[in-house]
Amino acid sequence: MAKKPKNKRRDFLQLSTVTLGAVGTAAFIWPFLKSMSPAEDTLAAGSTEVDISAIEEGQSITIKWRGKPVFIKKRTKEEIDAAKMVQASDLRDPQDDADRVQKEEWLVLVGVCTHLGCVPLGQKVSDMKGEYDGWYCPCHGSHYDTSGRIRKGPAPKNLDVPPYSFLNDNTIKIG
Amino acid sequence: MDKNRKVHQFKNPVLNWIEFRLPIISYFKKEYGDYPMPKNCNYFWSFGALATITLVTMIVSGIFLAMNYTPHTDMAFDSVERIMRDVNYGWLMRYIHSNGAAFFFIIVYIHIVRAMYFGSYKYPRELNWILGVFIFLLMMATSFLGYTLPWGQMSYWGATVITNLFSAIPFIGEGLKTWLLGDYNVGNATLNRFFALHYVLPFVIFGVVGLHVAAVHVHGSNNPDGIDIKTNNDSVNFFPYMLIKDTVAMCAFGIAISAVIFFGPNLMAEVDNYIPADPLVTPAHIVPNWYLAPFYAILRAVPDKLGGVLLMFGAIVILFVLPWLDRSKVRSCNYRPIYKWFMMGFFVNFFALGYVGMLPAEGLYLLIARVGLLYYFGFFFIITPFVGWIEKPSKLPLSISDVYAKNIAPNIGGGEKGIPSPAMQKDTNL
Numbered sequence: 001m002a003k004k005p006k007n008k009r010r011d012f013l014q015l016s017t018v019t020l021g022a023v024g025t026a027a028f029i030w031p032f033l034k035s036m037s038p039a040e041d042t043l044a045a046g047s048t049e050v051d052i053s054a055i056e057e058g059q060s061i062t063i064k065w066r067g068k069p070v071f072i073k074k075r076t077k078e079e080i081d082a083a084k085m086v087q088a089s090d091l092r093d094p095q096d097d098a099d100r101v102q103k104e105e106w107l108v109l110v111g112v113c114t115h116l117g118c119v120p121l122g123q124k125v126s127d128m129k130g131e132y133d134g135w136y137c138p139c140h141g142s143h144y145d146t147s148g149r150i151r152k153g154p155a156p157k158n159l160d161v162p163p164y165s166f167l168n169d170n171t172i173k174i175g
Numbered sequence: 176m177d178k179n180r181k182v183h184q185f186k187n188p189v190l191n192w193i194e195f196r197l198p199i200i201s202y203f204k205k206e207y208g209d210y211p212m213p214k215n216c217n218y219f220w221s222f223g224a225l226a227t228i229t230l231v232t233m234i235v236s237g238i239f240l241a242m243n244y245t246p247h248t249d250m251a252f253d254s255v256e257r258i259m260r261d262v263n264y265g266w267l268m269r270y271i272h273s274n275g276a277a278f279f280f281i282i283v284y285i286h287i288v289r290a291m292y293f294g295s296y297k298y299p300r301e302l303n304w305i306l307g308v309f310i311f312l313l314m315m316a317t318s319f320l321g322y323t324l325p326w327g328q329m330s331y332w333g334a335t336v337i338t339n340l341f342s343a344i345p346f347i348g349e350g351l352k353t354w355l356l357g358d359y360n361v362g363n364a365t366l367n368r369f370f371a372l373h374y375v376l377p378f379v380i381f382g383v384v385g386l387h388v389a390a391v392h393v394h395g396s397n398n399p400d401g402i403d404i405k406t407n408n409d410s411v412n413f414f415p416y417m418l419i420k421d422t423v424a425m426c427a428f429g430i431a432i433s434a435v436i437f438f439g440p441n442l443m444a445e446v447d448n449y450i451p452a453d454p455l456v457t458p459a460h461i462v463p464n465w466y467l468a469p470f471y472a473i474l475r476a477v478p479d480k481l482g483g484v485l486l487m488f489g490a491i492v493i494l495f496v497l498p499w500l501d502r503s504k505v506r507s508c509n510y511r512p513i514y515k516w517f518m519m520g521f522f523v524n525f526f527a528l529g530y531v532g533m534l535p536a537e538g539l540y541l542l543i544a545r546v547g548l549l550y551y552f553g554f555f556f557i558i559t560p561f562v563g564w565i566e567k568p569s570k571l572p573l574s575i576s577d578v579y580a581k582n583i584a585p586n587i588g589g590g591e592k593g594i595p596s597p598a599m600q601k602d603t604n605l
Contacts (some may be wrong), residue, residue: 033354036354036355036357036368037353037354037357038353038357038358038359038364039357039364042357042358042359042362042364062455064455066359066360067358067359067360067454068359068360068454069454069455111455112360115339115480116335116336116339116340116480117335117336117339117342117360118332118335118336118457118461119456119457120457121459137457138457138459138460138461139332139336139457139461140475140536141535141536141537153478154475154477154478154479154480154483155480156479156480156481
């Protein structure tokens with residue numbers, strides 16, 4: 001066997017070669033992995049302006065924003081009251097109705113179930129609306145209330161509220 | 176290099192010329208000619224060959240489909256319809272490919288049932304079993320990717336639901352999902368990469384199948400009695416005996432798959448997949464392909480997102496460690512009076528899970544799925560280790576020939592004379 005100092009020198013060379021090789025390989029792999037992330041044009045997907053003047057009370061429309069459905073609903077008095085009456089602490093994903101809306105008659109939601117990404121039913125009059133009279137996801141049976149909060153079923157979270165603002169009384173800008 | 180290397184001599188000089196430079200002729204002779212198969216192997220042992228043939232059929236039909244398919248969200252659905260209507264024999268290619276996928280799973284499931292019931296996964300074939308489970312995983316991934324390509328409603332929403340499974344992982348889930356999709360939802364970037372991966376994965380499968388076959392050839396095939404070959408009397412050569420037997424199985428398989436391709440090509444298809452993908456409308460009833468349904472039933476049986484996803488993947492991963500959960504040294508369930516029934520129960524249970532996986536997850540169906548889930552994991556974690564411990568196996572035959580000696584009337588006097596044993600004349604190398 002070689003002497004101690006020589007051994008150390010060889011160990012150092014071996015270790016630094018392997019380390020440099022590993023760093024080099026990782027640096028080589030990174031662009032390939034990164035190329036699978038959303039491209040710049042995908043990230044640049046912009047905002048959408050929606051005219052809401054024609055929506056009747058109790059009616060809900062679906063628009064497309066960044067490839068996803070967005071629900072815009074003009075809620076009735078009963079629906080607002082039902083949403084307000086709930087104690088946030090009783091919910092799976094605790095949130096007050098007031099934190100989910102800017103104007104209480106207008107509810108804006110990303111229409112994608114937080115379980116596995118289906119579009120919940122409840123937009124049409126004839127649709128099933130679930131046990132809490134909001135939305136019902138047919139894929140795996142999640143029930144959402146009139147504030148889009150998860151009440152029953154496998155979904156872990158409330159329906160997302162997208163970033164939006166009222167440009168005037170008749171127009172909402174989403175995104 | 177090695178001048179003294181012993182080169183196999185053939186009568187044909189061309190073969191000798193090749194053999195001297197690349198000993199591939201003797202390899203094929205050894206592995207597919209003289210290769211000894213236990214003589215008691217039944218038709219269950221033909222499903223490995225059937226699976227290989229199906230894999231090749233899938234690759235060939237897939238390559239020809241790819242010549243006419245366009246992986247773009249605006250054109251994918253129409254290009255598939257064009258294959259069906261305008262491309263010469265396009266309908267045949269597509270029906271072979273779509274039904275071939277279903278038959279591939281039927282064959283592989285029977286192949287797995289065979290390995291489980293007759294204990295093929297046990298020593299010394301554990302690695303072989305692991306490679307097999309790995310092939311099964313690759314097959315599921317490939318079929319999922321392929322199902323996305325026609326870009327119908329089921330394609331789109333199936334892809335959405337399955338990729339959303341990854342979002343259940345804490346902290347990195349959402350980011351991982353976005354990275355896999357190349358977008359915030361299933362879109363053109365997703366379709367493109369799914370097509371690329373669907374094209375390449377079958378070749379990866381082909382490679383792993385090569386290892387799987389090489390591994391089984393080291394210790395030879397298991398058999399219905401689960402005992403090792405002891406003498407040449409116990410085996411027959413692969414060629415011509417097993418090749419002929421596999422050919423008979425292949426004919427039967429060809430008739431079965433042709434009947435479906437020509438007379439019921441959409442029996443196993445979902446009607447909703449003939450509607451173009453619509454990101455704003457989810458079909459009322461999303462169902463997976465039937466061959467993935469048992470795992471889908473497990474996913475839905477759990478009322479928690481992360482829990483469901485973990486158990487579903489766990490149901491597959493658990494298969495990897497089966498050789499170490501089973502403590503019994505006896506391979507074949509034919510000699511395991513207690514475990515045999517639990518094993519059959521496992522198959523029935525798996526079938527039941529698949530059945531409810533295709534139905535809405537509510538009421539009685541949900542209850543069946545939950546009981547099925549308990550039995551599935553109970554079988555692996557409780558029944559398999561403990562039955563091996565308490566069970567007293569029946570007496571194993573002394574050798575494979577001994578099985579026949581018992582089956583044949585005593586007046587013939589010790590079986591061997593009663594049945595032809597061609598392997599006797601040949602020098603088989605174990």
